[in-house]
Amino acid sequence: MASSILAIRDLVNVASGHTIIDHLDLEIDEGELRVLVGPNGAGKTTLIDVITGRFKPTSGHIVFRGRNIGGRPRHEIYAAGISRKFQVPTVYENLTVFENMSIGLRGHRTVFSSLTYRVTPKAAAQIEEILARINLLARAGDEAHTLSHGEKQWLEIGMVLASDPQLFLLDEPTTGMTRDETNKTAELIRDIARRRTVMVVEHDMSFVRKIANKITVMHQGRKLTEGSVHQVENHPRVAEVYLGRQKISEAT
Amino acid sequence: MSIGLPRRYLALAVAVIGVLFFFPFYAGDFRMNQLGLFLCFVMFALSLDLIWGFTGILSLGNAVYFGGGAYFVALSLKLKYAATNPARYGSGIPDFMEWNGLTAVPTWMLPLESIWFAAPAGVLAMGFLAFVFGFITFKRHIYGVYCAVITLAESLIFEELIIEKQAYTGGFNGITDYGSYSSNTNFYWVILAVTVLFFWLARRITTSHFGMILQSIRENELRSEFFGFEVANYKIFVFTVAAMMSAVAGGLYAALNGIISHQEIGPLLSVEGVIWVAVGGRGTLIGAFVGTILIKGAESLLSEQFAWMWGLLVGLIFILVIVLMPDGIVGTLLRRARRRRAIAAGRAPAYEPRAVSAEDTPTA
Amino acid sequence: MAEALFAQFLTGFSIVAILLIISLGLAVIFGVMRVINMAHGDFIMVGAYVAFVMQEYFKLNLFWGIPAAFFVLAAIGMTVEWGLIRQLYGRPLETLLATWGVSVVLQQGIRLIFGPELRYVRAPQLLDGDFAVPGSNLPFPYFRMFIIVLALGLLSLTYWILYRTDLGMRVRAVNQNRPMAEVLGIDTRRVDRFVFAFGSGLAGVAGTILAPIKTVSPGMGFPYAVDSYMVIVLGGVGRLVGTVAGASVIGEAETVLAFLYNNVIAKLLVFTLIVIVIRVFPQGLFTLQRR
Numbered sequence: 071m072a073s074s075i076l077a078i079r080d081l082v083n084v085a086s087g088h089t090i091i092d093h094l095d096l097e098i099d100e101g102e103l104r105v106l107v108g109p110n111g112a113g114k115t116t117l118i119d120v121i122t123g124r125f126k127p128t129s130g131h132i133v134f135r136g137r138n139i140g141g142r143p144r145h146e147i148y149a150a151g152i153s154r155k156f157q158v159p160t161v162y163e164n165l166t167v168f169e170n171m172s173i174g175l176r177g178h179r180t181v182f183s184s185l186t187y188r189v190t191p192k193a194a195a196q197i198e199e200i201l202a203r204i205n206l207l208a209r210a211g212d213e214a215h216t217l218s219h220g221e222k223q224w225l226e227i228g229m230v231l232a233s234d235p236q237l238f239l240l241d242e243p244t245t246g247m248t249r250d251e252t253n254k255t256a257e258l259i260r261d262i263a264r265r266r267t268v269m270v271v272e273h274d275m276s277f278v279r280k281i282a283n284k285i286t287v288m289h290q291g292r293k294l295t296e297g298s299v300h301q302v303e304n305h306p307r308v309a310e311v312y313l314g315r316q317k318i319s320e321a322t
Numbered sequence: 323m324s325i326g327l328p329r330r331y332l333a334l335a336v337a338v339i340g341v342l343f344f345f346p347f348y349a350g351d352f353r354m355n356q357l358g359l360f361l362c363f364v365m366f367a368l369s370l371d372l373i374w375g376f377t378g379i380l381s382l383g384n385a386v387y388f389g390g391g392a393y394f395v396a397l398s399l400k401l402k403y404a405a406t407n408p409a410r411y412g413s414g415i416p417d418f419m420e421w422n423g424l425t426a427v428p429t430w431m432l433p434l435e436s437i438w439f440a441a442p443a444g445v446l447a448m449g450f451l452a453f454v455f456g457f458i459t460f461k462r463h464i465y466g467v468y469c470a471v472i473t474l475a476e477s478l479i480f481e482e483l484i485i486e487k488q489a490y491t492g493g494f495n496g497i498t499d500y501g502s503y504s505s506n507t508n509f510y511w512v513i514l515a516v517t518v519l520f521f522w523l524a525r526r527i528t529t530s531h532f533g534m535i536l537q538s539i540r541e542n543e544l545r546s547e548f549f550g551f552e553v554a555n556y557k558i559f560v561f562t563v564a565a566m567m568s569a570v571a572g573g574l575y576a577a578l579n580g581i582i583s584h585q586e587i588g589p590l591l592s593v594e595g596v597i598w599v600a601v602g603g604r605g606t607l608i609g610a611f612v613g614t615i616l617i618k619g620a621e622s623l624l625s626e627q628f629a630w631m632w633g634l635l636v637g638l639i640f641i642l643v644i645v646l647m648p649d650g651i652v653g654t655l656l657r658r659a660r661r662r663r664a665i666a667a668g669r670a671p672a673y674e675p676r677a678v679s680a681e682d683t684p685t686a
Numbered sequence: 687m688a689e690a691l692f693a694q695f696l697t698g699f700s701i702v703a704i705l706l707i708i709s710l711g712l713a714v715i716f717g718v719m720r721v722i723n724m725a726h727g728d729f730i731m732v733g734a735y736v737a738f739v740m741q742e743y744f745k746l747n748l749f750w751g752i753p754a755a756f757f758v759l760a761a762i763g764m765t766v767e768w769g770l771i772r773q774l775y776g777r778p779l780e781t782l783l784a785t786w787g788v789s790v791v792l793q794q795g796i797r798l799i800f801g802p803e804l805r806y807v808r809a810p811q812l813l814d815g816d817f818a819v820p821g822s823n824l825p826f827p828y829f830r831m832f833i834i835v836l837a838l839g840l841l842s843l844t845y846w847i848l849y850r851t852d853l854g855m856r857v858r859a860v861n862q863n864r865p866m867a868e869v870l871g872i873d874t875r876r877v878d879r880f881v882f883a884f885g886s887g888l889a890g891v892a893g894t895i896l897a898p899i900k901t902v903s904p905g906m907g908f909p910y911a912v913d914s915y916m917v918i919v920l921g922g923v924g925r926l927v928g929t930v931a932g933a934s935v936i937g938e939a940e941t942v943l944a945f946l947y948n949n950v951i952a953k954l955l956v957f958t959l960i961v962i963v964i965r966v967f968p969q970g971l972f973t974l975q976r977r
Contacts, residue, residue, distance in 0.1 A: 122548060124544075124548075143552075144547045144548060144550075145547065145550045145551065145552045148548065148549065148550030149550055153548075153549075154548055156545070156548075160542060160545045162537070162538050162541050162542065162545075163541065164537060164541055165534065165537060165538065165541075169534055172531070172534070173534065173535065173538055173546075173549060174549060178531070179550050179551055179552070180552075180555070181532065181555050181556055181559045184530070184531045184532040184535055185527075185530060185531075185532045187530075187531040187532075188531070189531070229549070233549065233550070380779050380782075458961060458965065459961075462964065462965050462968055463968060464964060464968055466778065466779065467720070467722050467778050467779065467782060468919060468964075468968075470722070470779065470782060471722060471912075471915040471916075471918075471919060472919065472960075472961070472964075474912060474915065475912050475915065475916055475957055476957065478908075478909065478912050479950075479953050479954055479957050482949075482950045482953065483950055483954065485950075486948070486949075486950040589908070589912075593786055596783065597783075597786075600783060630798065631794070631798070633790060633793070633794040633797075634790070634791060634794035634795060634798070636790060637787045637788070637789075637790030637791040637794060638787070638791060640783070640784075640786070640787040640790070641770065641784050641787035641788065641791070644774070644780055644783050644784040644787065645770065645773050645774065645784060648777075648780060
């Protein structure tokens with residue numbers, strides 16, 4: 071049995087009087103590719119926010135590889151090996167693709183180390199390898215604002231990859247993508263998940279079916295149910311909560 | 323934006339430095355002194371470009387560090403002058419001290435008599451002050467408009483404090499008459515050398531990996547935090563470096579000018595510096611030079627004739643620049659050059675976001 | 687000593703009232719538009735000059751000056767909003783800088799028209815003199831009482847507009863969630879224009895009140911602007927109670943401390959206090975949470 075890499079116990083997050091995460095339990099095994107689904111307002115993005123340190127948990131535990139990371143500062147959580155990709159493609163528009171990637175590269179994060187750091191040939195090779203995987207090698211010298219929306223999404227994925235995370239959190243990575251781009255992204259994520267633990271928050275159910283092994287369904291800040299695509303599809307509450315009376319597989 | 327300096331720019335830089343170097347020979351003492359003072363302002367503007375143009379920290383109170391450095395030097399020179407000119411200063415202490423009832427230089431001020439102590443002490447003191455301020459402000463993620471307003475208030479308070487403590491600072495009139503280095507060609511060259519040095523240093527910083535991270539902070543601070551950077555540390559560092567740069571510039575200014583007053587510490591100079599950088603082009607380094615020289619130069623030429631409306635003109639120009647040319651003169655020129663190159667290379671020039679900051683919201 | 691302290695405390699009320707009048711306009715503008723108007727102090731200054739003009743050229747006293755200043759500054763505010771603020775929508779730092787340009791233009795303009803000399807505006811005769819504070823022998827000027835009454839009046843007026851009118855409801859909607867308000871069909875541009883005009887008008891009123899107390903000069907506005915920024919930084923954004931709290935704390939603290947030490951030390955201490963509070967409440971004491 072694979073060991074758990076991320077264990078969330080009884081997590082609560084309250085903001086401005088609203089309970090956004092309501093006693094959530096969640097466990098992810100090492101090497102898994104987990105998909106988190108749920109209707110709008112279920113608390114999925116907030117969950118990522120709390121895990122990555124954007125918000126402090128009101129109560130509860132978040133244990134990552136044996137370490138309690140709940141409430142720790144963001145750079146510490148990053149250093150522990152968790153990286154996230156935002157829902158809206160968030161890259162640095164005024165910098166080139168290559169420069170964006172070099173910011174993602176792990177290491178030399180303190181002020182003094184970055185003053186003396188020069189991108190080594192080895193690091194450059196690493197960057198180019200990732201760029202090749204996300205099909206942006208030809209654009210390495212272009213400034214990021216010249217990329218299309220889908221390309222920016224991939225660049226951000228690339229930047230997170232460059233940081234070599236143990237746990238890769240993706241928040242709706244196919245937002246605004248074309249059909250083709252979505253398929254490519256599914257492939258990319260499956261590929262990434264071969265060597266890392268990945269959790270994807272998604273809405274697009276056809277995409278979910280392409281990549282998911284295990285799905286966790288969230289509703290109103292707690293876990294509704296968990297299981298394979300088939301199990302979740304046939305769970306009566308899920309259909310009700312998520313899509314009215316439609317079955318998930320009917321959604322395209 | 324980490325371009326290595328293309329050859330033609332390097333040639334231009336050398337030409338400009340050459341012109342500045344030989345300036346004393348064809349311009350006469352008065353203009354040389356003026357240019358020397360302007361170069362001090364250029365260094366001040368350069369420090370502002372580092373924190374604002376590259377890192378996105380808008381400080382409307384950085385003259386505190388410029389003036390602080392200036393006061394250290396002026397005080398030191400004044401103490402020395404008073405002690406060694408019994409004909410003018412019978413009791414050997416500065417005039418403003420006498421007027422306020424002091425009979426001797428306060429013991430805590432004695433070390434300042436040596437310029438070799440006072441000057442570095444001033445720079446370090448300003449660095450420390452900036453560090454403390456940065457620590458308080460940036461560790462708490464206070465940025466944008468709040469930061470600007472707090473720095474403004476800070477500047478005003480320091481100005482009032484300086485005026486109030488007139489026994490030690492010369493009060494409203496400031497410190498005057500201490501034997502300056504004006505009309506001293508060698509000193510002018512010292513200022514020029516330091517200016518060039520600071521530009522070189524700034525360029526090293528901004529084209530390094532560190533500089534790239536600064537720009538990422540300017541564009542999207544939150545994102546950089548999620549990439550594991552302790553943004554506060556970066557801000558504190560660059561803010562402290564900028565303060566020390568300003569302090570050096572202020573010290574040179576004091577030594578050259580012969581007069582220092584609260585005006586060199588207050589919000590007026592602070593905001594003026596921002597205007598110079600904005601007009602010249604923020605985030606370009608050279609924009610600090612262009613903006614300062616242009617505005618200060620025009621001011622000295624025009625205000626002699628149009629003193630009455632010069633202020634009004636500056637205000638209007640500033641508004642126009644902010645609205646129509648947010649990238650400033652150099653910034654706009656660079657963008658045009660990039661567009662031309664992109665078109666020439668056969669690529670459609672995409673929409674270019676102007677100098678962005680983490681505060682900006684996307685316009686609909 | 688205790689009585690002197692109490693006297694200072696009472697004077698503090700009028701300082702709080704002044705701060706409130708100065709800051710109310712800016713607070714409303716900043717709350718809705720997230721714009722810091724660097725020319726706010728100069729709007730106050732122009733208000734003072736309006737009072738001066740009313741007095742010297744129209745021979746009308748301050749009671750006429752107040753509404754006159756309101757409308758003059760509302761007009762100026764509307765012009766600035768239309769010509770400048772609107773162009774820089776979504777760029778708060780640039781807006782801040784551009785309004786600094788407006789500040790310079792206003793100061794220089796006034797200087798050109800009226801000259802740099804100090805001008806004097808009289809309080810209306812009706813308000814001359816002191817009265818005894820009930821329960822003690824302390825004299826309290828009628829004019830300062832008037833300021834306190836006016837501050838409460840303006841506060842009530844603002845509250846009434848915001849919470850009891852249709853327009854106010856729209857303003858509050860934009861304040862809380864601008865995109866949503868737009869989607870619901872609220873003309874946010876008109877709201878902005880109104881808010882900026884109203885806030886500027888209030889600044890003008892502040893100017894007329896200050897004119898008899900401080901001498902009128904082109905550069906008089908700046909310290910007040912900084913004061914109002916501090917009230918907002920401390921008190922918070924988007925809620926009237928925040929502005930009242932900010933003005934109260936700063937006003938009383940400054941007055942009492944100035945009595946115990948001196949003006950400059952008082953300002954320094956209050957500034958330090960604000961910075962400390964900000965560390966705990968980075969958005970001020972009472973801030974409206976935006977979704």
